[in-house]
Amino acid sequence: MSSPNLDVRDVARLARIALSDAEAELFQTQLAKVLEYVEQLNTLDVTNVEPTAHASPVFNVLREDVIKPGLNRASVLANAPHAANNLIVVTKVLD
Numbered sequence: 001m002s003s004p005n006l007d008v009r010d011v012a013r014l015a016r017i018a019l020s021d022a023e024a025e026l027f028q029t030q031l032a033k034v035l036e037y038v039e040q041l042n043t044l045d046v047t048n049v050e051p052t053a054h055a056s057p058v059f060n061v062l063r064e065d066v067i068k069p070g071l072n073r074a075s076v077l078a079n080a081p082h083a084a085n086n087l088i089v090v091t092k093v094l095d
Contacts, residue, residue, distance in 0.1 A: 006031060 082089035
């Protein structure tokens with residue numbers, strides 16, 4: 001990886017960000033330093049390291065599905081602005 005292959009002005013144009021000449025020069029220098037640092041990762045021996053998506057195991061913590069009583073249909077319809085045929089009438093939003 002080398003910064004001449006990645007032009008800050010081109011990336012800024014794609015992101016629709018206006019950069020002054022001083023900003024572009026500063027960011028290009030900073031990008032070069034970042035890429036030099038990342039290049040150090042290529043020197044690491046990772047032959048016995050298993051590929052992972054996360055550094056530590058990730059598990060979803062899910063709760064049990066518990067059936068609970070729902071709302072009473074009559075009280076829901078009583079609170080609706082408009083109701084007809086045991087349904088809530090809403091304003092048409094699509095043509």
